[in-house]
Amino acid sequence: MTKNRVVTDRLHLWLMLILTFSTGVIDAVGYLGLDRVFTGNMTGNVVLLGMAFTGGADLPILRPALALVFFMVGAALAGRxxxxxxxxxxxxxxxxxxxxxxxxxxxxxxxxxVDVAADELLGSITTSVLATVMGVQAATAKRLKVAEITTVVVTSTITGLASDSRLAGGKSPFWARRASAIALIMAGAVVGALTLRVDLWLGIAVSALLSAVVTLLGHLRHRQDVSGGHTENVGEAALR
Structure with a gap:
């Protein structure tokens, strides 16, 4: 593996960890600020819907259902x-x-x-759009294939961290990135909850800023890799 490849892979890892933190922010905003709906973690919505269908604790049905559908729409569009x-x-x-x-x-x-929290329709539109965007993010992150980092769920990460640990007789592969992903999505949820003390828009704005940083750094690194690869190819051709 070339030095450039190592640097790129390491950067991609850090960028996906940033998006994991961002997901924590968005889910805190959705759950606490928009009627208990997850817009990044679809496992949470599936569980909520299962409990809501039995009439449990007056749990919402419409917004989690819409979030689940639109997350899949976003993921499908990005996949295409x-x-x-x-x-x-x-x-x-x-x-x-x-x-x-x-x-x-x-x-x-x-x-x-617009005060979307005060209007049922506007609130549902907001969570649906958030879920669509997060579906696009999740599908794009999946395409990068950064091991153990999905940016939207950490259940499998927690399982891997425990089952592959030295306590379980394993060698603890990827323990640092697994632990980081768990800590960062929790930290993101803390930040998201804190932003609600100011206003609903702030948490979304924080995630937008983080997404912009990831997009810019990733694109610049991609351009460097393409340029470097072109230079190497030219050099190899000259030696033939």
Missing amino acids: VLRKGPEGWSGRTSSTFLTVTVGLTALAVYVAL
């Missing part, structure tokens, strides 16, 4: 865009992450101007 692109980061990856950034930014502005 990325399917024709190469593995790893590409121009298509940059475009889908940019879509996430633009979507979150527009939604933050909209929520800042």
Whole structure:
């Protein structure tokens, strides 16, 4: 593995960890600020719907159901865009992450101007749009294939951390990134909850900013890799 590949893989890991933190922020905003709906962690919505169907504790049904559907729509759209692109980061990856950034930014502005929490329809639209954007993010992150990092769920990460630990007789592979993902999604939830003390839009804006940073850094690194690969190919051709 070349030095450039190592540097790129390490950067991708850090970028996906940033998005994991961002997911924690968004889920805290959705659950605490928009009638107990997860817009990033779909496992939570499935469980909520299962309990709600039995009339448990007056749990919401419409918003979690819509979030689940629109998350799948976002993931499907991103999957279609990325399917024709190469593995790893590409121009298509940059475009889908940019879509996430633009979507979150527009939604933050909209929520800042309109009291969506006070209107049932507007609140449902907001959570549905958030879920769509998070579906795009999750599908794009999956395409990068950063081991043990999905950005939207950590149950499998927690399982891997425990079952592969030295306590379980394993060698604790990927323990640092697994522990980091768990800590960061929790830290994101803390930050998301704190932003609600200011207003609903702030948590969405924080996630938009983080998405913009990830998109920019990832795209710049991709351009460097492409440029470096082109230079290497030219050099090899000259030696033939």
